[in-house]
Amino acid sequence: MTEAALLDPVEHDETATAQAVVAARDVSLVFDAEGGRVTALAGVDLSIMPGDFVSLIGPSGCGKTTLLRAIADLERPSSGSLLVNGMSPEDARKRRSYGYVFQAPALYPWRNVARNVMLPLEIMGLARAERRVRVARYLALVGLGEFARKFPWQLSGGMQQRVSIARALAFEPKLLLMDEPFGALDEITRDGLNLHLHELWRRTGMTAVFVTHSIPEAVFLSTRIVVMSARPGRVVDIIDNDLPATRDLDLRETPEFLAVAHRVREALRAGHSYD
Template sequence: MKKPVIDVSGVDLTFPTNDGAVQALKNVDLQINKGDFVSFIGPSGCGKTTLLRCIAGLETPTDGQLTVNGLTPTEARKARSYGYVFQAAGLYPWRTIGGNVKLPLEIMRFSKEEQAKRVRKVLELVDLEGFEKKYPWQLSGGMQQRASIARALAFDADILLMDEPFGALDEIVRDHLNEQVLKLWARTEKTIAFVTHSIPEAVYLSTKIVVMSPRPGRITDIIESPLPKERPLEIRDSPEFIEIAHRVRDGLRAGHEG
């Protein structure tokens, strides 16, 4: 069997706080294979963002094994193995959209021509051609978040980690961006880990849905989606979709009672 791209086994993470230690993650096991679209879903405090940050090497587990591309998360971060999309777009207001997308390329010392080529390519990928010279504050929230996705794609890492990227956007914009993310995933064949608290979003996007619950943060269910790769928005009315959504909801409820 092929080795998973992201391999999490027996991961624990405890944060010390003033009110004593908080167990953010308890005994988490998860394998993510190449080309998977995996969603982490759960109520706040279930550790979904913490798990994503552990994979990114932004937090360090207190116990357990975690490898990304066969490396430790810190090594993988230093090898620039992933692009990370945060909850807010976090574009730098002193840079244009093009300048923001170029930021990782400058830090990674791509040549000037390569920078320009890649900026054009990824802006086209997120439908932002022609906005290169605009400043972030001149764009809507949805466009800013698309620019931040372009920024994460610019250096073409195989893995894309997304932390509730559309959480702050309205439903209509979110639907549109979900469609775009799926297209992007089909075109680029990246491995995507996606944190959300929306059941329809998780079911619509994922090949694998990881249901989590809080106190302590843990995985309560992992659902392999039988939905086809090609997914029009209408698929959300199909019986299969509703059935998976049901199972996710049951998993979330069970976690809440337990």
């Protein structure tokens, strides 16, 4: 699929829209704030296909988090059409179609690590035995099997965020939505988690939408990078990332990596000079 097809709704392939995990057409979202109306999203077109790892990147206020929240039915678009798995975001949410990882771990302090991961499984009514299997599996997957009985506040920030990822994975959604999950962490922890997340995504084959303001993070993780700009929030460019599917941290020193990063930076700059 070409960039033009992605950007231009007229050339949107009907079958592609039907298959798309996320299909946004001319989505706008306006907030009623105290100082007047704020256009958080203006005319966003975007298709995310199964197995994609899509990063939304842009300056603060560009609506990347708002777009993610709209996909998750945590915000409602003012106009345009937004489909998740071919249905409205609300229906998708009610079918528990996605896992959401927030900026903060949002772990419940009164539940230990295992019971935090179990939370969605309890709500969704999984059998007790199955819950325990899942918790063990996904805690092991994020490398925290030994910490099941610890309480969240006894863990480091990076470990807490890994628990919240395990919690999002535990009910095995096909779509993982992440809102700057590593934004509050130090760079070394962040590198480790990026590698970890990349491995997870490759092994599960799930679709991921990832909000970030870090160019290296976006380039390292994504198959496609959606560059957004602020006031009003809109998509200025969608960059396909052709780097090899299997990635390690050394990749970030290669010219190919730097070339993609350069393109992202240029797009960000173009979007910036626009206003």
